[in-house]
Amino acid sequence: MLKAAARVRKHAHAPYSDFPVGAAVLAGGKVFEGCNVENSSFPLGVCAERNAVAAAVAAGHKRIDAVAIVGGSLRPVPPCGGCRQVLAEFCGPDTPVAYSTPGGRVMRTTVGELLPSAFGAGDLQLGRAAPLKIARGGRR
Ligand SMILES: [Zn+2]
Numbered sequence: 544m545l546k547a548a549a550r551v552r553k554h555a556h557a558p559y560s561d562f563p564v565g566a567a568v569l570a571g572g573k574v575f576e577g578c579n580v581e582n583s584s585f586p587l588g589v590c591a592e593r594n595a596v597a598a599a600v601a602a603g604h605k606r607i608d609a610v611a612i613v614g615g616s617l618r619p620v621p622p623c624g625g626c627r628q629v630l631a632e633f634c635g636p637d638t639p640v641a642y643s644t645p646g647g648r649v650m651r652t653t654v655g656e657l658l659p660s661a662f663g664a665g666d667l668q669l670g671r672a673a674p675l676k677i678a679r680g681g682r683r
Pocket of ligand 1: 590591592593622623624625626627
């Protein structure tokens with residue numbers, strides 16, 4: 544999977560950061576790839592990890608079994624906070640994550656280690672079960 548991530552990294556659109564990243568996720572026994580796609584309107588850029596997840600979901604998968612990321616230069620770069628939350632949506636806490644420099648320096652961890660106490664669907668259900676009582680009618 545790291546090879547797939549390294550391969551797709553070459554397609555990254557990263558003219559602003561000059562920080563190409565490739566990611567691969569394993570879902571349903573298949574590997575889905577994504578690269579970062581930046582935009583001149585910076586907030587519209589999307590990370591490699593989220594694009595790989597989107598490819599898996601678009602193919603009908605809702606469960607990701609492993610994650611691989613290639614980026615950085617001297618040190619392997621872990622997924623950003625936003626991507627950690629997106630991974631937590633489709634991965635279990637024990638889902639393995641490997642992230643590596645292009646030169647092959649690999650770090651291995653899990654989604655749960657990257658994002659302990661992740662917000663999830665269960666939190667929304669609990670919120671619905673105990674809705675907030677919002678005071679109306681202005682100040683008192
Ligand atoms: Zn990210």
